[in-house]
Amino acid sequence: MRSFHDALEAFGRPVVTASEVAREHDWSQSEAMGALENLTAATDVQRVEVGTDPVVWFPTDWGELADRERVIPFPKRREIVVDKPTQFTRAQLSQFAHLVDVSGAEAYRYEIRKEDIWQAPYESFDRLLRTVRQVLPDRQPELEEWIEDQWRRARQFRLRTHEDGYTVLEAVSAELMGNVARQELDETQLRAPMSDTESWVAEGSEASIKRTLYDAGYPVQDDRDLETGDPLDVSLDLDLRGYQRDWVNRFVDAGSGVLVGPPGSGKTIAAMGIMEAVGGETLILVPTRELASQWRDELLARTNLTSEQIGQYHGGAKEMRPVTIATYRTAGMDRHRSLFDSRRWGLIVYDEVHHVPSDIYRRTGELQSRHRLGLSATPIREDEREADIYTLVGPPIGTDWDELFDAGYVQEPEVEIRYVPWDEDVYQSEYATAESHEKRQLAAANPVKIDEIRSILGEHGDAKTLVFADYIDQGDALSEALSVPFISGEMPHARREKLFSQFRQDERDILIVSRVGDEGIDLPDADLAILASGLGGSRRQGSQRAGRTMRPAGKSRVYVLATRGTTEEDFAQRQLQHLRSKGIRVQEVDSERVNETAVE
Known part of the structure; x- marks a missing residue:
């Protein structure tokens, strides 16, 4: 058979x-x-x-x-449709393809884009090709030829440092230098030809050259010998896991890069291992003051660094030390910029690196350092500017999520989209006549969700739980109904920190959190997340919130609530798209209240 x-x-x-x-x-x-x-x-x-x-x-x-996996490639469109994919197949596809959409929670459609091949985490084309062939049911010569072409395109240009100290752009052939680089770049970027394959780079134009050639279809390898910076003796007080040592070694070989791994995989610890390997003064950039404080505590707990060697530079403190932790906003301000730029950093760490392409933070990408390190579980942006992450910081360095799940380093979450019916009174009196933005708010704050959250909490007993609510009115309503504190940006910093501390120390089992909980807050022991509403269909937000539960110990459960018959259905699907692309299964069910409403 x-x-x-x-x-x-x-x-x-x-x-x-x-x-x-x-x-x-x-x-x-x-x-x-x-x-x-x-x-x-x-x-x-x-x-x-x-x-x-x-x-x-x-x-x-x-x-x-019908229950068997079916992989159907469309080589001319560079698409792959997989019906009922296994976790292995989804994990393998995530290495070289982009998940476009999921139909009916069973049919996954992937697109192979040029940037997916440029950024594929493989040291050789043969290893990449082996993964492609493991996924596809048969050989696809036309597709393989295109993949190989894109792989080689990412290795045609490089920046290097001349023995006299200036930067040189080098191409693998005179044709590429003449017909691509010198056609795409202007006199503000290239000062003069040095040979048929080399050009003298104008000082300070390296980032714009990388961006311009990337847009032209040719990523640039950055092999410059940047200033080492003043030395700093850092040693880590714990052993790295095998994949973390691999991250460190690959970063040292490349000189720059972005660590991409699931929440809880220990990217911060690996970053400290890289600090140890680099041995130079370090600037750590973070999006929030809370995260700055957490970095300081972690460095003191995990390394031999003393409190006198670690400084914080943001709205609440102005300390420039051998290891300085600053917020992106402060480091990018004109009145502080010269101070950061004058320091000889051996390493700059960009935590939550997906912020770098934004107009507010991208100036920090121009700070000078010998090494640049980015950290992110979700290097994705809804404005599709992920390419800027890799041109400003470095190439991705990552590990299959599947391997970490299997090894028990990270808990694979059980994820469920639960569709809830409308509260009929709200629907009839407000939703039917509301404008588009008001409709989204009303769907998010659907009162039926309160009963659904109570039901979920009842299903999971004493689980450490985070309930996420994007709208202040909804958060306040949930807080009153559940008798649970609601943490938002309006709450005083000291009160917020006290509640988070109580949650970490098991003095509280449930918190309701607004967008302030999306980044920069360490909640290592949460094992249940309920997304009562979300920021549109933000893939990063969905992954970050689910990631609050993905620690090695305990049970990881994630529920996304969506009101039936509204845009929340599409938003919920999109929010979880990144998790699906990493091999995580997402179930979709109707709330029992849907059936109750139907019976009535």
Whole structure:
């Protein structure tokens, strides 16, 4: 029977002829007919004769066929559709393809973009090709040729430091230098030719050259010998995991890069290992003051650094030390910029690096350092400016999420979208006549969600729980209904920190959190997240909130609530798209209240 199913998949149809079965398995026609007749006698297969056409055969048990994974490539469109993908397949596809959408929670559609190949985490094309061939059902020469072309494009140009100290742009051929670089770049970026394959780079134009050539389809490798910076003796007081040591080694080899791994995989610890390997004064950039304080505490707890060696530079403190932790906003301000730029940093760490491309923070990408390190679980942006992350900071360095789940380093979450019905009073009196933005707010704050949250909390007993609410009015309503504090940006900093401390120390089991909880707050022992509302369809926000539960210990559960018949349905799907692309299954169910409403 397995051979019969293999033939069905090979020809991409639910029915086959005896000739097709024979061709697929290199059998004679009589051998194929005999095998099919035996299956028919055993009632596993049925046959149909259609006039003068050949006899066709199909499986009696359609369910078995329907439950099997089916991978269908469309090489001309560079798309792959996978029906009922296994976790292994989803994890492998995430290495070189981009998840576009999911239909009915079963059919996954991927697109292979040029930037996916440029950024694929492989040291050689052969290793990348091996992964592609593990996923696709058969060889795709046209697609493989395009992938190889994109792989080579990412290795055609490099920046290096001349022995006299200035920067040189180098191409692998005179044709590329003349027809690409010197056509795309102007006199403000290239000062003069040095040879047919080399050009003298204008000081300070390196970032714009990398961006321009990236847009032209040629990522630039940055091999400059930047200033080492003043030395700093840093040693880590714990052993790194195997994949973390691999991250450190790959970063040291490349000189720059972005660590990409799931929440809880220890990117901060690996960053400290990189600080140890670099051995130079370090600037750490973070989006919030809370995260600055957490970095300081972690450095004091995990390394030999003393409090006198660690400074914080933001709205609440102005300390410039061998290791300085600053907010992006402060470091990018004109009145502070010269101070940061004059320091000889051996390493700049960009935590939550997905912020760097924004107009407010991108100036920090121009600060000078020998090494640049980015950290992010979700280097994705809704404005599609992910490319700026890699041109301003460095190439991605990552590990398969699947491997970390299997090894128990990170807990794979159980994720569920739960659709809830409307509160009829609110629907009739407000939603039906509201404008588009008001409709989104009303759907987010649907009062039925309060009962649904109570139900979920009842299902999970004493689980440490974070409830996320994007709208202040909704957060206040949930706080009053559940008798649980609501933490928002309006809450005084001291009160906020006290509540988070109580949560960490098991003095509180439940908190309601606004967007202030999306980044920069360490909640290592949460094991249940309820997304009562979200920022549109932000993939990063959905992944970050789910990531609050993805620690090694305990049970990781995530519920996303969406009001039926509203844009929240689409938002919920999009929010979880990044998690799906990493091999995490997402269930979709209707709340029992939907059925109750139907009965009424």
